[in-house]
Amino acid sequence: MNPREQLLARVQAALAPLPSRAALPDWDRELVRMRSALPAADLWALFAERLQAVNGTPLTSVADLVALLEKNGWKHGYCDPVLWPALSGSFPAGIKVETTYDRTRVDDYAFGITSATGAIAETGTLILSDKDTSYRLGALAPWLHVAVLKRAQILPDITAAVAALPPDPNIIWVTGPSKTADVEGILIEGVHGPGVQVALLLD
């Protein structure tokens, strides 16, 4: 018997004596509806509020994004070439933007701009996927990540987001900037992933 057959045989032997096996329970999505769930009047408003609660940054104009970049001295970054035409007009000459990501120069990129696949309002979560993210590293390695979002992409809650999982091999739910509390329980933002997480609404 090979390892697979041996393992499955042990599983079968372990379960054989059970007089009956536990059934899969039915459960209603109401069970996981949060008490504070607002009626889904304006999903962007709820999303923005929840994003801010996890220290993310909701923005609604390219001008606001440029102001953020200039304020922090983030002058060199990456942008998905599909998105760049809609943004380039608002970027000043002083900010250098590449539309290919060179992983041998990871430290060069202060920011990365890529497309979101969706969002979850209830938790302030951005949804990324391989299909819509031009480079995994471009959305992850720079200090600032900007996920560009359309209003119609926002889902109300976790249950809806699970039901809407696309057939993509790499879906990532991003809920705020990366963080750790490993050192004495003190929260520090910006670990391996971005230290600043922006959701830019551009319909």
Add this chain to the structure above:
Amino acid sequence: MSLQPLDQFARNLAPDTRAAVYDGSKKGHEKRTRVLFDAYTDPNRLREIAGEIKQHVIEHLDTYLPAVEAKLQANGVKVHWAGTADEACAAVRDIMQARGLRKIVKSKTMVSEEIELEHYLDKHGIETLETDLGEFIVQIDHDHPSHIVKPIIHKNRREIARSFEREGLGAYNDDPETITRRARQFLRHKYLAADVALTGANFVSVESGRLVIVTNEGNSRFCLAATKCHIALVGIEKLVPRDRDLGLLLNLLGRSATAQQLTVYTEFISGPKAATQPDGPEEMHVIFVDNGRTDVLASDCREILRCIRCGACLNVCPVYRQASGHAYRSVYPGPVGAVLSPLLAGKKFPELADLPKASSLCGACNEVCPVNIPIPDLLLRLRAKGKAEGAPLASAGTPPMGAWSVLASQPAAWKAALFGGKILNFLPTKLLPIPALRAWENKRTLPAWKGGEFRSWLKNRDIKK
């Protein structure tokens, strides 16, 4: 002199360490309580349903394991099976050696600690680098994690700063932000130079074949963005029947572990990278690991396999808070460890037979468990197993019960003992050769013996009537 190793460990624990563990656990528990119970109208029902889902899975692993294998293969994932720790380590080695690969970056997986993967691969010339900040610090210190979610809960910033200086990561600086930035800078270049991403999985959906990995740091994302080959080590009990059940469990996991609605990153991985994606693994392997789990499945404590490794039981456990994780001498500490570790040890159960005794059976662990594991009942079953097998560690320090049970089933003898016990009020009890009595009096006074007084009162009163 206490005869129980965990009790001795607790006694000898440095006050600093105990304070760090106590404060960290207490904070984790209090935040979880607020976030879980404030959020839902019926959080207890949520836990019960989650428990039933996981119980259903483990009792149907004979059909779910082949089903998830088929789904993973259809998604382009290579599936491997490992019965023992050695087989699991060898499977990793074989994948790498067949491709001439030498460097692994890994995100947190407790299974890799169980099978002692790093040590094995080191002997075969394969380098493994931990990327979770806490695990990275454990690695450079040649230490062991002491909590399943917060591995360095027992360390303070000064110790970490000294370790960083020793490893050439900069002059001594114990500011947590500086420590974190240094790790960020150091590790990102390591990711990019590595060949293989080694991860675990929090859940695997049988319906879609998706692996779910949750982190806050983004280290698993980086492992999977920078390298060309992904190997996932997954305990056979990690399955979940349907994607929608993932939704329920994800509502519970973050809240129970770290009082977050969701961790910062929740990754759903169902295969190697998409064809149009420049970054990421071109091939993906899942190694399903047994390593004693089928023994647990066959036992009368199989409910422990529901565990989703949130750590809430550790945070609330008064014994864990006093003793700290290392007192449990095994990969899994705390209440879950007191059940799982002795069982996973298989034939070596006697070496860990004291762990189920290290509990006052208060039940706080079951109260906070997101999958409603009846831990106190399982501890009791393991105590019975320890006694039945005559494991010395199981009986160390425990008063023998044989004579007691005879006395307590013979009313005449019992009554005689009640009245006769009065002598304890006159004897210096410290001189009595009864270890349990001495252990008691070491820490506490004994109340006055009043044996027989209630019964006399009752009898005289009835006579008067």
Add this chain to the structure above:
Amino acid sequence: MNLSDRRKPGADKRVQLMATCICDAFYADTARATVEVLEYLGCTIEFPEGQTCCGQPAFNGGDWAASRKVVRHTVRTFAGETPVVVPSGSCAAMLFHGALLEFEHEADLPAVRQLAHRTWELADFIVNGLGVKAWPGRYDGAIAFHRACHTRGTGSSDAASALLGSIAGVKLVPFGEGEQCCGFGGTFSVSFPNVSAGMGTLKLEHIRAAQPDVLVSGDMSCMMHLSGLAEKEGQPIKTQHLAQVLRDALKNGGLI
């Protein structure tokens, strides 16, 4: 076992009293107070003389054969159909939970179940068995109420808090980390003496910070551990069982 399935008292309010081994040996007044309180409520009390212990010490220690011997004796001693009332959450839990675990594969499980289905901890019995909503009389003082761990998942601690809080003159004072165990845990207290004492000392700190006049619980085992620790530390605290407080309130109010 579903606790709401238990046998309620009949019209004659006949009950069997299990005094507990710890009250039999050390806390005679708690057993006395339990009798006085139940009789005030109109109960007719039987005290089966042959009673000894619920079997929990051996059960917790893993010696299930020894424990079953004692439980069988208890089942025989308390034969009958009437509710069995016990002034201890942990002994009650042993009979309606622990015993069912250790008799799972035994032929006489039905007899054990029959006893389980009519076993009540005292406060649970008064409030949920007899339907008493408030307690009469008077008791002046600040009470810190310690909830014994074995009452988790039962109605006992809510019942006890409700009764205590309803007494004229009582001020219930909360204290920190109330959900944490006192550290007794039966034989745990002697096999893990350092951890047990560590847990108890912490609890005493929280209790003292609330400045109660008395520490009250429905379980004398917890009180024996905490008062013993406090006395050894040189800072004794006053402890009473719930039954004693209820009895004293009646006495102070001239009702018994």
